[in-house]
Amino acid sequence: MAQDKALTPRSQDFSRWYNEVVHRAELADHSPVRGSMVIRPWGYGIWENMQRALDDMFKATGHENAYFPLLIPMSFIEREKAHVEGFKPELAVVTHAGGKELEEPLVIRPTSETVIYSMFAKWVQSYRDLPVLMNQWANVMRWEMRTRLFLRTSEFLWQEGHTAHATEAEAREETRRMLEVYRTFMEDWIAMPVVTGLKSEREKFAGAVETWTCEAMMQDGKALQAGTSHHLGQNFARQFDLTFQDEQGTEVHAWNTSWGVSTRLVGGLVMTHGDDKGIVVPPRLAPVQVVVVPIWRKDEQRTALVEKAHQLRSRLQDMGVRVKVDDRDHLSPGAKFWEWERKGVPFRMEVGPRDLESGQVVLVRRVVAEGEDRKAFLPEAEALAALPDLLSAFQSELLQEARRRREERSHRGFDGSIEEMGELLDAQGGGFVYTGWSGDPEVEARVQEKTGATLRCIPDPAFRSPEAPKRCMGGGEATCEVLWARAY
RNA sequence: CGGGGCGUGGCGCAGCUCGGUAGCGCGCCUGCUUUGGGAGCAGGAGGUCCCCGGUUCGAAUCCGGGCGCCCCGACCA
The missing domain is CATH 3.40.50.800 (Anticodon-binding domain)
Incomplete structure (x- = not known):
């Protein structure tokens, strides 16, 4: 249990500090299988409190829980083109069962859009059946090359909300509503401030029309994608024949959304509030206050x-x-x-x-x-x-302090070159940089290549700088403001 | 998948260069004394030295092969 008594200080080696603190606070441990973890009672207790709070918020916004199976036919995953391409490399596949090779391989769910919408298709016939507002608490598996406890493990626990709507406007509204639920939860419960915004094409979820995100800043200045909410358009509805008759009697495809947060939030909590003595659990989530x-x-x-x-x-x-x-x-x-x-x-x-x-x-x-x-x-x-x-004062001070730290390392109105941004990130040990962007994916790729930073999001109005940037990072005119950071 | 490091009691490590039958700290057990910021003393338990093969009278140590894990990069909640 105890090696050296003191933890490696954060200032000396943040990622080592993280690993030590996760073990020594008894949050989690490595399992015998590479890349998967055991969540110990203290860590699980925190997760349970997160679940409870989120679940209440989901129910309050009209959602119901259900459960869909772990195994998904390979052909389902393959149905939506962008979706397969996004997930193919990280799929774990069951090929044998009952001592025989299966006729069709089964995928261990990396996410459940495909099964869920195929079932919705059976249940929805009329506009009167809509909206369908569902959520499931589940484990999912994505075979990652490099894993870290809580932040990225092959198997992780999460919640995935899936909804079907009669109109695009309703689906968009739902997408935004749940993003807002996440933001509120992260601030009010984890005391972890986030910037919300839209993901670029390059960064969005495979299969989504739009992905909205909550981005938090960890104490080492790196960004953590803490939760996402996707507007799926009719992409899955088309592939799974999720249709309904509208008021005019016309058969049309439904509009979907999906949204999720995972046990990664526990890692976010650790890296937001921890100090050289250990972790700090916000009172509202603490198993013991x-x-x-x-x-x-x-x-x-x-x-x-x-x-x-x-x-x-x-x-x-x-x-x-x-x-x-x-x-x-x-x-x-x-x-x-x-x-x-x-x-x-x-x-x-x-x-x-x-x-x-x-x-x-x-x-x-x-x-x-x-x-x-x-x-x-x-x-x-x-x-x-x-x-x-x-307790409640402590809770709000944690949020204030985290916000203060984030602002200290946020650079608004940055107008230098790509190289200068890289230097800034090196010098500051990470941080958030706000610049203008033309929307050109080539610029995005170039910035990532040269600085290691990715385009975290196009921030929502509430998080934009007072003055809209005019110049695009990498030349030309800006059409929007974007947030860059090196990320987990 | 590239680079680096490491596999030795539960945990962290030393021993390996120079082969001689395994040691330290923490933890654990028993007893006594302790307890306002990581208790002390005494006694004790616990090890296929990652695996397979080779060299040798003898291998944790040398040689060959394998496996696993961790860290740093490219992909990802």
Whole structure:
């Protein structure tokens, strides 16, 4: 479990820090199969909280959950041209089963558009059957060349929403609605600010007409695509005969959307808030929001203090706070402090003999705000009463701080050459660069080749610079503003 | 797929150059003492040295072949 006690500092080697912290916070571990991971209870607990929050938001926007199978006939994947081409290299295929070679190979789903729309085709006949608003929580598999825990693994957990609509306008509206749900979730729950916008042709989902994205900035200045929402047009509807009779009785193809976020978000959380002591879990997602650590010197004290700790726990539980008492007695208090800090628990409450006597507790925040004392000595009742507010204040400070960091490394109105952009990214250790663009894919390819940065998105109005850029990166006139960054 | 590194008790590593039958730190178990920032002492358990073959009286060490993993790049949520 413990190698060296301290983690490699982020400033020294960010990706090593990431790997260490994921292991040592007990989020996940490598499985025996290359590129796939075991999500441990602490990591899974965070994911469960994400699921719960997202699921509520999906339900609130009228969606229902369903489940579609893991295996998809190869011919289904092959039906939509762009879709096959996008996924072919990363497919895992089942060729044998029951001791025999299968007549038709089965693909382990890399995503479920094909099966889902083939089923929708059976269920939808009339415009009265629309819209269909469905979501599934599932695992998918994409055979990746290079993998990293949470950020890119061969198998990952996600949610994929799939909808069918009578009109293009409705589908577009749905695409945007769910992008907005994602943005809200990422900001309000993960405390991870994102820039939303449209993907370029080159970067969009294979099979989509348009892909919209949420782009977050990690602490090393690299971008993380945190969630996408696709307007699929009628591409899949055509291939799977997803048609319906409209009000005039005409048989027409439905319009589809799909949208997803994955366990990658856990990696995003780690790289957004972690520090050199470990990860920091935003209170709303923390499986444990407050850990109570009783401290004793003599055995006689132990009983009283452990009892007090459990008393505090049940008081907090009654207030809706997620609490854990750490009364293990083979570890020193210090060891427990380090462990829970590594795991990112927002608050620690210590109770020792001195506190017991004076009716106080010691409250310690995982991340100390500027000008604040590390430890607060508070009367018990006061500490309990204050916790809900402290938790929500902590939550919003995390978002503020992440936003501040992002702005610090965002370069708006950049008007230099492609080479200069590369230099800027080298010097700053990444970052977001906003420039003008003509929409020319050749320019996009050239920038990527020379700087290592990709076109993350054409930002939505809310994220655009006050002044629209006039010049395109790489010459000519700009038709839009774009965001560049090196990315995960 | 290119480049680099590594496979030795649960984890991290040393030993390999110069062959002689395996060691360190952490963790684990037992006991006692401890506990307000990673506890101390004593005792103890635990290893096909990645695999196959070769050289040799003898291989973790040398030679040949294989496999696996990690890191850095090109593709990707």
